[in-house]
Structure formats: C-alpha cells, structure tokens
Amino acid sequence: MTDEPGGGAFDKHRNLLFSVAYRVLGVAADAEDVVQDTWLKWSAADRSQVADPKSYLVRITTNLAMDRLRSAQTRRETYIGPWLPEPILTSTDAADDVATADTVSMGLLVVLETLTPLERAVFVLKEAFGFTYAEIAQAVERSEETVRQAAHRARGHVRARRPRFPTDRTRQRAVTERFLAAAAGGDINTLMQLLAPDVTLWTDGGGKVRQAIRPITGAQRVATWFAAVAVQPYQGIEPVNMAIEVVELNGQVGLVFGDGGRIVATVTFDLNDDGVITGIHDVANPDKLRAVTARTVHHL
Structure with missing residues (x-):
C-alpha cells in the first residue's frame, strides 16, 4: 500500500484508523477490512481538495465502521451464547495509560455493544481519542447538537453499566x-x-x-x-x-x-x-x- 500515491499520509494515520474501527466494531478482522476499504476510498479521492488528511481519513473509517456495525448487530442477534469481542494482543503503551487501556478493555467493549452505531462511534471518538464535538460532527456527518446528545446518552449508558475502577x-x-x-x-x-x-x-x-x-x-x-x-x-x-x-x-x-x-x-x-x-x-x-x-x- 505504501508505494501508491498518498500512501505516506495514509500510513501515518493507519494505526489510528484501526484503533477507531476496532473500538467501534469489536472485531479485529472487520476493523482491518474497514481500514482496507478506507485506503481504497482514499486512493480514489481527489486529495488536492483535502485540507486535513487525518480528519478526512477518520471520517471515512468511522462511517464505514458504523455501516458495518449496523449489519453485524443484526447477525449477532442470532449468535449462539454470549457474544464477546474478538480479543487482541496490545502493547504496554496502551496499558500504561489507564484511560486508553480502559477504552479497549473487553468489559467496556461488551457494554458498547448495547449502544446504537452512532452513539458508539461518538463515544469512541470523544472518550478514547479526545476529538472535539465539532470534529466528531464532521466525522459522523451529523449536526454538533446531535453529536452532543448522542455523547450524553452513551456516557450515561456506559456509566450505569460499567463502574470504572482503574487498576494498576x-x-x-x-x-x-x-x-x-x-x-x-x-x-x-x-x-x-x-x-x-x-x-x-x-x-x-x-x-x-x-x-x-x-x-x-x-x-x-x-x-x-x-x-x-x-x-x-x-x-x-x-x-x-x-x-x-x-x-x-x-x-x-x-x-x-x-x-x-x-x-x-x-x-x-x-x-x-x-x-x-x-x-x-x-x-x-x-x-x-x-x-x-x-x-x-x-x-x-
């Protein structure tokens, strides 16, 4: 992928894109597919019109992940037994940051399964990556007020179901x-x-x-x-x-x-x-x- 035009900007943010997609989907293989699809859209785009590659790429990834989650939620309704996220090996970098580690923990990902795709995407972008409401509104292609309401609902839902006990x-x-x-x-x-x-x-x-x-x-x-x-x-x-x-x-x-x-x-x-x-x-x-x-x- 790196030999193609625009590969530098994509590669620079590839890890971020996977991190967003995995938190939204809870499945590493699906997150990788979303990142690949993001690359295809990025390759086909007129990048001369892109002022901020990071925001542009996050927007593509987030919307692709939400679309995939909508269809996945329907399939998961017929899953045999409890549906748990796909576990991944992580680096100590994430674990050293308690807040970052918690946003990818199995316990939280299970709670995020109960949110709507929009609520989940907004929660991930706000809580895990610190995007502003204006940036999230652009990423999910909704109004800032809609995003604020979704964030409020998501935070309340998560807080009620998952007390946060940062553990060293x-x-x-x-x-x-x-x-x-x-x-x-x-x-x-x-x-x-x-x-x-x-x-x-x-x-x-x-x-x-x-x-x-x-x-x-x-x-x-x-x-x-x-x-x-x-x-x-x-x-x-x-x-x-x-x-x-x-x-x-x-x-x-x-x-x-x-x-x-x-x-x-x-x-x-x-x-x-x-x-x-x-x-x-x-x-x-x-x-x-x-x-x-x-x-x-x-x-x-």
Missing part, C-alpha cells in the same frame, strides 16, 4: 497469576477468595466449541467451572499439556490457553477497586482467536 498493572498481574495458580491446582478456596460474590463469567464458544450458553453467576459456580481446568481435558488437550501464558490482552493482563500449536481460549478479568474479580470474559470461538494466534500486537 502490578495488581492486575498479581491477581491474574494467583487465579491461574489456583485454577491449575483445582484450589476452589483460593478462587473463592479472588472472586466477588456476584461475579459473572461470560463464555463465547459461538456454538463451535463447548462453552456455557448463558452467563455463569456467583463465586461458587464460577470457581467450580475454573477448577475443572485442572482435571478435565479441553478441546482434546489434557490438563498436563495445556500451556497457559500471561499476556496483555486489550490493554489488560490476561491469559491465553493452548498447546503450543494452537490457541483454544483467552481469558480477561474485570477487577473492582479492591482488586477483586467482578467479571470474567472467556473467548473460545476459534473464529475470534485468529488475531491472537497470529501474534499480531496492536498499539492502541
């Missing part, structure tokens, strides 16, 4: 490693200590692999589910052969499960301000593990 990486890693050790050892008592009484586990197998069809709630039930990791084979992998890595997923410390040759699941945690686990997102649908399997690291 040291605590995240400590809790994650304790959880992993307890699960691997079948230690239900320690798991219970790490879990909030009303903890919820969402598992996404997409009907393709064995996972819970409905969210699992309550510390006892969730602890029992994960204690089974120590004794039951999963997708043909015996517990003794299950390789588990602590990595950075979506700006947070998370876990990747596999056997060295393939990835079979990722797990991320929501913690409250006491470092107790309130939510767990377990993605096992193989279609959603391609980005992690490819070891592509995104700087968001």
Whole structure:
C-alpha cells in the first residue's frame, strides 16, 4: 500500500484508523477490512481538495465502521451464547495509560455493544481519542447538537453499566497469576477468595466449541467451572499439556490457553477497586482467536 500515491499520509494515520474501527466494531478482522476499504476510498479521492488528511481519513473509517456495525448487530442477534469481542494482543503503551487501556478493555467493549452505531462511534471518538464535538460532527456527518446528545446518552449508558475502577498493572498481574495458580491446582478456596460474590463469567464458544450458553453467576459456580481446568481435558488437550501464558490482552493482563500449536481460549478479568474479580470474559470461538494466534500486537 505504501508505494501508491498518498500512501505516506495514509500510513501515518493507519494505526489510528484501526484503533477507531476496532473500538467501534469489536472485531479485529472487520476493523482491518474497514481500514482496507478506507485506503481504497482514499486512493480514489481527489486529495488536492483535502485540507486535513487525518480528519478526512477518520471520517471515512468511522462511517464505514458504523455501516458495518449496523449489519453485524443484526447477525449477532442470532449468535449462539454470549457474544464477546474478538480479543487482541496490545502493547504496554496502551496499558500504561489507564484511560486508553480502559477504552479497549473487553468489559467496556461488551457494554458498547448495547449502544446504537452512532452513539458508539461518538463515544469512541470523544472518550478514547479526545476529538472535539465539532470534529466528531464532521466525522459522523451529523449536526454538533446531535453529536452532543448522542455523547450524553452513551456516557450515561456506559456509566450505569460499567463502574470504572482503574487498576494498576502490578495488581492486575498479581491477581491474574494467583487465579491461574489456583485454577491449575483445582484450589476452589483460593478462587473463592479472588472472586466477588456476584461475579459473572461470560463464555463465547459461538456454538463451535463447548462453552456455557448463558452467563455463569456467583463465586461458587464460577470457581467450580475454573477448577475443572485442572482435571478435565479441553478441546482434546489434557490438563498436563495445556500451556497457559500471561499476556496483555486489550490493554489488560490476561491469559491465553493452548498447546503450543494452537490457541483454544483467552481469558480477561474485570477487577473492582479492591482488586477483586467482578467479571470474567472467556473467548473460545476459534473464529475470534485468529488475531491472537497470529501474534499480531496492536498499539492502541
């Protein structure tokens, strides 16, 4: 792509465009498609008339992402079991900035699924990237007043469903490693200590692999589910052969499960301000593990 005319400006902002599209869509493959389509539109445009390439490219990407999200939301209504975003490996740059990391966390992306495409795009551009209302209005091709109203609705919706507990990486890693050790050892008592009484586990197998069809709630039930990791084979992998890595997923410390040759699941945690686990997102649908399997690291 870089050899084409205008490639310099596009490449300069490519990372931003993916970051916008992924937050709007929650699917890395779809975000990459949107970025590719943005390139095609950019290549065909009369760039002599473009005063601000960044704004122009963000506008194309945002509108393409909203269009794609509208059709995706219809498909997701018939999805088997909980629909979770596609996890991605991220750089420590994002995690060092708590606000940036939170805007790409699995927990927030799940909440964003309940917004309209316009509300989601406005929320992403405002909260994750700090665009002004005037800039967002131009990007989404709406009036500034419409954008302000959408932002207000989106913020209220998110605030009601996701209390923000900025958790430092040291605590995240400590809790994650304790959880992993307890699960691997079948230690239900320690798991219970790490879990909030009303903890919820969402598992996404997409009907393709064995996972819970409905969210699992309550510390006892969730602890029992994960204690089974120590004794039951999963997708043909015996517990003794299950390789588990602590990595950075979506700006947070998370876990990747596999056997060295393939990835079979990722797990991320929501913690409250006491470092107790309130939510767990377990993605096992193989279609959603391609980005992690490819070891592509995104700087968001």
